[in-house]
Amino acid sequence: MRRILAQARKELTQIRRDRLALALTLVLPLALVALMGTSVSLTVTDIPIVIQDLDQTPLSRQYADAFRGSLMFRVVTLPPAMAPEAMLATGRVRAAVIIPEHFAREIRRGRPAEAQVLVDATDGNTARLTRGGAGQVTQAFARQVAPERARPPIQTATRLWFNPGRESSKFYGPGFMVLALSIFPPVLAALAMSREGEQQTILQVYVSSISAHEYLLGKILAGMVTGLTQCLLSVGLMFTLFGLRFAGDPMPLVAGSVLFVFCAVAFGTLVGAAIPNQAAAVQAVALGGFLLSFLLSGLIFPIENIPDALRWVSSLVHARYYIVIVRDAFLQGGGWPAVWWAELAIGAIGVGYYTLAWRAMRRMQVKA
């Protein structure tokens, strides 16, 4: 135990002396979480649209005004002698609403009037949102002009749980906290480990009385200290910048964070031990950590949409489970019954990485 602590102290001293490493552990992750968590969002508001009113009656103008009044759209004026399709082609608007001739007459006669919306579907998600929003505006307008005919037999009352304001940042803030935690602690650990291989200081370790387990645990302990500091600061950021609170029992988050940081640092140590070249090791961790946890953890897009052939890979990505725990702690508050399986999975993956790191270390010794 004493030897583990001594090893950890030596590592921490090394990190403290390296200004770049210190910035990597504490400043950069927080800046990244703050910037990305607030900026990344899929839900567009203020979608620029253009309206071509071929009817030019008070009723059609009232319909156009319904779009102007909507928070979702920003109506751009159609320049004279320009087709709405041309506006779409230049990318100045995302959709064009076309109100046909005789629009008002059809409505007054009690026949269904039909308007058209052309949606630029280059971005499928925004296209779906645009269609939904335009449909809602139209329904509201229909209720206004013909209340007796527009009253549907079945109505829906929708309740939005856990994030009633539908604020994207409350979803992506915790997500990017997990991304930052799955990149920076392992990068530092990989640097610390591959440095020993690159500078051959590992030989000094072999001749000392420290055992492989003690050495590894010391390194991982030091990595966990910096990782958990980063985690604590990120949680602070969630409370301040993102306005989140613990929705339920915070204990699963505490346990999950300790397990996750252990897992991430063990992963970094494993890569560092396997690749005794600092630049290559960092690149491997960055590619592996960033790509896997960015793409296969459900950070931005749902895991369920990944094709089956790839989806099984995501069950080996530790960030995928931690993201469930963090989002549950801040949004749903389901507590242990909701996340126990995720904690177990992180623990199992962590033990796996530790075992592999230990074996890689033994191989290093044979080579040296």
Added chain:
Amino acid sequence: MRGFARRLLARRFWALALKELRQIRRDRRLTVSLIVPPVLQVLLFGFALDSEVRNLRLGVVDESRTAESRELISVLTQNATFQLVGAYATPAALGEALATARLDVGVVIPYHFARMRMRGQPATVQVLLNAANANTAQISQGYVEGAVAWLNRDLAGARAAPVELRAAFIYNPGLVNAWFIVTGVFGTLIILNGSLVSAATMIREKERGTVEQLLMTPASALEVVLAKLVPLFLLLMTMVALVLTVARLVFDVPFRGNPLLLLAACGGCVLTGIGLGTFISTVARSANQTQLISFFVNPPLALLSGGLTPIEAMPKWVQPLTLLNPIAHFAKIARSVLVKGAGLDVVYPDLLALLALAALLVGVSAWRFRRQLS
């Protein structure tokens, strides 16, 4: 100008360029990192990132237990959006399942549902959505309302709604998400991999101290810099061709516009990547420092580009910043040219901005590199 061109074609320049090419070719890791990561990344991004909302887990509390309520449930589960995973006895049990993330959507059909409908009174169905993910919530709310509206139209018979809106999706009528992602990620791949590779080749001279040897050759500093840039440019353009092939063959991305226009944009993007990498290598002292410094540069560059998430969805103060992001301009050009078939008259502002950024980055970094030489 003529003298410059003659000097460019001098044998000295080619000898240096050839030396660079050979060095790059012999460095197996570099060659591999030019081919494998870009192809792997474009495949991964294209396949793994899909924003479509489908297979949402739906739970119901059917207090009515009538043919009418079952009809509503079957309408909701007709398409791939919702998948019925359970029926619950009470709304409380449904809420519990939502909170423990076993459900995404819950629907509560009241006891009087069928009777209200028979009397011709409006019946209200409660819909509970897990809105933690704002985007999914908004789209699934649209789907629920759409399904109910469809049922309403059926029930109302002749009494159709007074105004209908018909939507037509243009450019990508199938809403193929890969077209958006692949065209968006393309620029990120070029710039990130380009800067990585060029930083690695530039820093090598510095680390090994061979800069002095370059100084001893009769070549001028400009020739040394150019001889470094040209082979890298050619190699990275090969990578671009590779990625384009994958986009075409694997993801079926349409090539509607002028390919030369796209190639010009790719060239600008590659130059920006080289400039960025060279700049990083002049700041860093060792190979692993270049890697660490790129951590500060790459994630914001990649994520604030509009490549994966729309720029319009970013906060107002961030949006102007994306004008400085070469990837943002490139993504716009790639989408306009490939998917929309736009010509130079549409994309020229972005192309000019991209080329200006490329010129600026290459200029500054070449200047810094030359200063190191002398």
